[in-house]
Amino acid sequence: xxxxxxxxxxxxLLGLIIMVGLIGYSLSDRDELSAVEExxxxxxxxxxxxxxxxxxxxxxxxxxxxxxxxxYHENQVLKENLAQYQRVLYEVQELxxxxxxxMALLKKTESIRDYTPxxxxxIARSPExxxxxxxxxxxxxxxxxxxxxxxxxxxxxxxxxxASQFTSSVLLLNGFDRxxxxxxTVMLTEDGGEAQGFIMGFNEEREQLILEFTEYxxxxxEGESVFSSGLGGxxxxxxxIGTIEEVTxxxxxxxxxxxVQPSADMENLNxxxxxxxxxxxxxxxxxxxxxxxxSEEED
Numbered sequence: 001x002x003x004x005x006x007x008x009x010x011x012x013l014l015g016l017i018i019m020v021g022l023i024g025y026s027l028s029d030r031d032e033l034s035a036v037e038e039x040x041x042x043x044x045x046x047x048x049x050x051x052x053x054x055x056x057x058x059x060x061x062x063x064x065x066x067x068x069x070x071x072y073h074e075n076q077v078l079k080e081n082l083a084q085y086q087r088v089l090y091e092v093q094e095l096x097x098x099x100x101x102x103m104a105l106l107k108k109t110e111s112i113r114d115y116t117p118x119x120x121x122x123i124a125r126s127p128e129x130x131x132x133x134x135x136x137x138x139x140x141x142x143x144x145x146x147x148x149x150x151x152x153x154x155x156x157x158x159x160x161x162x163a164s165q166f167t168s169s170v171l172l173l174n175g176f177d178r179x180x181x182x183x184x185t186v187m188l189t190e191d192g193g194e195a196q197g198f199i200m201g202f203n204e205e206r207e208q209l210i211l212e213f214t215e216y217x218x219x220x221x222e223g224e225s226v227f228s229s230g231l232g233g234x235x236x237x238x239x240x241i242g243t244i245e246e247v248t249x250x251x252x253x254x255x256x257x258x259x260v261q262p263s264a265d266m267e268n269l270n271x272x273x274x275x276x277x278x279x280x281x282x283x284x285x286x287x288x289x290x291x292x293x294x295s296e297e298e299d
Contacts, residue, residue, distance in 0.1 A: 115236050116276035118142055122269045123167070132175030134269060139166040147234050149275040155240040155263030156228065157272065168274075172266045173209060173241075174202045183232035184211060184241060186224050186258075195220055196229065199241065199260070208245055209260040216256050220247045226260050236275055 118138055126133035138144050140163050148160040150170050159180070161171040171180065178200050186195040197213040211226065224244045230237030242260040250257055 116143070118144060118274040118276060119271065120144075120168075120274055121271050126169075132172050133161070134170045134172065136168050136170055136272060136274070137166070138274065139164050139168050141165050143276060144168050144274050149228070149235045149239055151239055151273050151275060152264045152269070152271070154265065155242065156235075157262075157264045157266050157269065159235070160274065170272070173199070173262055174204075174207070174266055176209075177201045181232070182235055182241070183229045184226050185229040185237075186211075186220060186226050186244065188220065188224060190221065196231075197258075198232075199226075203259065206259055209242060209262060211244075211258040211260050212250075213256045213258070220244060220258065222246065239275065 120136040120138040120142075122134050123137045124135040126135070136150075144160055144163045146160055146163055149156060150158050150160060156173065158170050158172040158175070161169045163169075176182070176199060181201075182199040184197055184199055186197065188195060195213060195217050196215075197211050199209050200212045201210045202208070203210055213220075222244050226241045226244065228235040228237060228239040228241060240263050242262045245259045245261045247256065247258045249255060
């Protein structure tokens with residue numbers, strides 16, 4: 001065996017002896033570490049910290065990304081729920097308004113004693129005259145004919161311009177002109193009298209009806225109610241049209257006129273009543289026959 005091999009073997013044995021000694025020394029119960037142990041512990045701690053720091057940073061970044069993704073999905077779900085809630089709220093509000101309008105129409109229907117009311121719904125507006133003409137879902141099959149008055153619970157809105165079998169076209173008051181005038185009565189509350197006149201058109205700038213009086217009246221207070229008089233032979237008497245906003249004269253100063261604010265909202269229409277001009281009577285043909293029989297018996 002050469003000298004170098006013996007020296008290497010001796011070094012290995014010496015290292016094993018030292019290592020075993022150190023292991024045994026480290027396993028013994030001691031309150032303090034040796035300088036060598038402290039050195040190796042510090043080196044191991046620093047090394048561990050150096051290797052774990054990038055790993056911990058990457059872990060935090062990944063966790064933050066996952067949190068942002070989860071937050072994004074939760075935000076999307078919340079937006080969808082909010083949109084759905086708003087749709088439901090809008091539908092509920094629409095149903096509530098629809099119900100209130102129908103209840104008002106029902107009361108109005110019950111209050112019409114002398115004429116047959118025909119309830120209808122708006123199904124379309126004329127594209128070329130968006131605010132002046134609408135279409136309802138009732139026609140000749142339902143007893144509707146031309147020139148019948150159309151009202152809401154608030155007041156008159158127009159008349160039937162044309163009727164087909166199942167639908168009808170309604171000309172609104174803001175589309176009226178001299179060829180579609182309405183005979184009206186203004187109720188004078190102070191002296192209990194009446195002022196007669198005609199609705200002759202609509203002032204686009206003021207968004208009010210134009211009323212021309214048949215004669216000159218000394219005093220017509222603002223706020224007086226305007227009703228159809230029934231004198232024109234087309235519209236029945238007593239349909240509310242609006243209230244007097246201003247009384248003045250025409251541009252020549254010869255005719256007394258008034259601007260009338262319509263009682264009904266002609267822009268937001270859903271349900272209406274068509275007023276049949278045929279009066280409702282309490283006597284049926286059977287009743288008439290009974291009366292004739294009674295007359296014959298008396299004779």
